[in-house]
Amino acid sequence: MNSIQRAMIIKDIKEVIGSKQMLLPMIIVPLIMMLILPLALVIGARYGVSGINGMDYMVKTLGSKFNELDNSQLLFEIGLNYMFPVFFLLIPIMASSIIGASSFVGEKEHKTMESLFYTPISIRELFVAKVIGSAVPALVVTLLSAIVFGIVMNIGGLLYFGRLVFPNIKWLILIFWVSPAVTVMAIFFMVFVSAKANTFQEAQQMSAFIVVPVILLLLGQMGGLFILNNLTLGILGAVFLVIDYILMRKTASGFVPEKLI
Amino acid sequence: MNAIETINLKKSYNGNQIALSDTSFSIKQGEIFGFLGSNGAGKTTTVRLLNGILEPSGGNASVMGMDITKNQVEIHKLCGVMTETALMYENLSGIENLNFFGRLHGMSEAAIRERSFVLLEYLELTDAKNKKVKAYSTGMKRRLSIARALLHSPKVLFLDEPTSGLDPEAAMNVTKMIKQLSVEQGVTVFLCTHQLKYAEEICTLYGFIHKGRMLGMGTFDELLKQRNSKRYVEIRGESLPDIKSSELTHEGKIRITIQSDDDVTRILQDILSRGGKVYEARQVKWNLEDLYFSFQKGENL
Ligand SMILES: Nc1ncnc2c1ncn2[C@@H]1O[C@H](COP(=O)(O)OP(=O)(O)OP(=O)(O)O)[C@@H](O)[C@H]1O
Ligand SMILES: [Mg+2]
Numbered sequence: 085m086n087s088i089q090r091a092m093i094i095k096d097i098k099e100v101i102g103s104k105q106m107l108l109p110m111i112i113v114p115l116i117m118m119l120i121l122p123l124a125l126v127i128g129a130r131y132g133v134s135g136i137n138g139m140d141y142m143v144k145t146l147g148s149k150f151n152e153l154d155n156s157q158l159l160f161e162i163g164l165n166y167m168f169p170v171f172f173l174l175i176p177i178m179a180s181s182i183i184g185a186s187s188f189v190g191e192k193e194h195k196t197m198e199s200l201f202y203t204p205i206s207i208r209e210l211f212v213a214k215v216i217g218s219a220v221p222a223l224v225v226t227l228l229s230a231i232v233f234g235i236v237m238n239i240g241g242l243l244y245f246g247r248l249v250f251p252n253i254k255w256l257i258l259i260f261w262v263s264p265a266v267t268v269m270a271i272f273f274m275v276f277v278s279a280k281a282n283t284f285q286e287a288q289q290m291s292a293f294i295v296v297p298v299i300l301l302l303l304g305q306m307g308g309l310f311i312l313n314n315l316t317l318g319i320l321g322a323v324f325l326v327i328d329y330i331l332m333r334k335t336a337s338g339f340v341p342e343k344l345i
Numbered sequence: 346m347n348a349i350e351t352i353n354l355k356k357s358y359n360g361n362q363i364a365l366s367d368t369s370f371s372i373k374q375g376e377i378f379g380f381l382g383s384n385g386a387g388k389t390t391t392v393r394l395l396n397g398i399l400e401p402s403g404g405n406a407s408v409m410g411m412d413i414t415k416n417q418v419e420i421h422k423l424c425g426v427m428t429e430t431a432l433m434y435e436n437l438s439g440i441e442n443l444n445f446f447g448r449l450h451g452m453s454e455a456a457i458r459e460r461s462f463v464l465l466e467y468l469e470l471t472d473a474k475n476k477k478v479k480a481y482s483t484g485m486k487r488r489l490s491i492a493r494a495l496l497h498s499p500k501v502l503f504l505d506e507p508t509s510g511l512d513p514e515a516a517m518n519v520t521k522m523i524k525q526l527s528v529e530q531g532v533t534v535f536l537c538t539h540q541l542k543y544a545e546e547i548c549t550l551y552g553f554i555h556k557g558r559m560l561g562m563g564t565f566d567e568l569l570k571q572r573n574s575k576r577y578v579e580i581r582g583e584s585l586p587d588i589k590s591s592e593l594t595h596e597g598k599i600r601i602t603i604q605s606d607d608d609v610t611r612i613l614q615d616i617l618s619r620g621g622k623v624y625e626a627r628q629v630k631w632n633l634e635d636l637y638f639s640f641q642k643g644e645n646l
Contacts, residue, residue, distance in 0.1 A: 087451070091449060095437075095445050102365035104435075121442075173363075194435060196432055198428070199432060199433065199493070200449070201398045202396055202398070202431060203421055203449035204418045204419075204451055205418075205449055206417070241429075342398070345393075345398065345430065
């Protein structure tokens with residue numbers, strides 16, 4: 085990476101921090117999903133499974149696996165290892181699609197992209213700088229969310245199991261394998277969209293294409309259709325990486341000034 | 346050396362409509378080239394092509410000897426571009442914008458500071474430099490874009506409608522600056538505009554473009570010659586008789602194309618003998634506007 089690219093990345097990050105439209109959802113959504121909901125779980129688990137509906141199937145499917153757990157422990161266990169992993173995946177997707185939309189489609193919308201094209205940064209360097217500039221803040225948000233979540237979960241762990249429960253292998257896979265892969269995927273998706281969408285909002289709407297599968301994953305889990313374990317998560321990450329590679333090849337070759345002005 | 350050279354340069358955005366058809370011209374270093382044409386003529390398209398951000402559909406071109414399809418990065422180091430479609434970051438201040446673009450041009454912090462100081466002062470933006478660009482007026486934004494284009498002291502300057510949206514005073518300032526750059530530093534200026542009066546004031550070379558076709562190119566005198574160096578006689582008077590191929594000007598005078606001084610005598614004699622009154626008669630050379638419309642009409646025939 086050269087100093088030109090560094091200037092580009094710093095500018096992109098500054099813009100994220102300087103814009104309420106981007107910053108607010110990136111603070112509020114993680115706060116709800118990784119702090120408030122987990123706190124609710126820690127408190128609610130005391131009152132047993134019956135307190136939370138919609139999870140009956142999941143409990144049935146998993147129940148036999150965790151025979152030795154009491155009701156509160158079971159609920160906590162399901163939350164920690166089956167529900168929140170899916171919520172968690174939404175954070176890198178949301179963060180990177182917001183940032184990517186601004187970084188790629190936003191520059192097109194505000195006609196600043198063409199100004200960039202007139203500077204001595206090659207289109208390839210620009211592409212790389214913008215992908216990195218979008219990935220870094222998204223990963224920071226993801227990591228911070230994981231840390232906050234970890235603290236809450238460990239409080240719960242101490243309460244219900246008498247020990248620290250975070251991070252376990254599953255979460256390590258999630259944080260360091262699946263979320264980077266999904267972050268990059270969402271960014272490449274935005275690059276792909278940037279040649280088609282003309283406004284930040286349009287791009288945001290298209291990002292639903294990535295969010296929907298994750299929500300299906302969540303519903304599938306809650307309905308007991310399948311269960312995320314370490315192996316399936318590992319495979320999921322690998323699948324994302326393959327998709328990343330394909331998207332990268334496709335988007336890098338489609339990232340030409342003509343389509344972006 | 347030619348600063349800009351095109352050979353059958355051609356562009357179509359969608360494959361069937363032609364935005365620029367086989368265009369060949371060359372511009373020597375230090376010229377101020379006025380690229381004149383109506384809306385949609387292909388001016389901005391040409392600027393984008395010459396800066397390598399559009400792929401030509403045919404032909405080729407070079408800027409300072411460098412191929413526009415291969416050496417874009419080198420070209421961008423030497424060229425400064427200001428177009429209506431290349432804007433600044435609204436959420437950054439004027440000075441932050443210049444800092445950023447200076448960085449992209451590989452300038453040192455000290456060099457950026459020095460250059461921005463001079464440019465902001467000259468373009469009367471010093472007081473507003475710490476304000477966010479979204480709080481700028483149209484004219485201020487335009488001037489900041491000019492500052493961006495000049496920041497890295499380019500050898501070739503592309504200006505797309507540089508003075509539209511500027512008040513007369515600011516426009517004059519910019520004009521003075523462009524002239525100065527060309528005369529003192531040999532900067533080549535490629536200036537797109539449809540303000541003919543303005544072009545006439547500043548350009549040393551002209552090109553007329555219409556619907557993607559170059560209609561004429563050369564110095565003012567060369568272009569006059571191509572149109573047989575026409576002159577008019579403009580007559581103000583009363584009960585003027587009908588005269589063949591005369592036109593009415595917006596000041597209510599009649600205007601007749603002449604080839605020689607003798608024509609004037611002949612015309613005046615004719616008017617007087619037919620009972621017309623002449624209060625004023627004077628010869629007028631074609632101005633740029635006349636030339637421009639003459640080339641445009643030639644196109645329509
Ligand atoms: N991105 C684009 N996609 C498709 N067609 C385009 C695009 N940009 C310009 N054109 C077409 O190319 C032609 C030339 O446009 P161009 O912008 O070069 O004109 P111009 O001379 O700069 O006009 P103006 O004085 O209005 O700025 C027009 O017919 C225009 O519709
Ligand atoms: Mg234009």
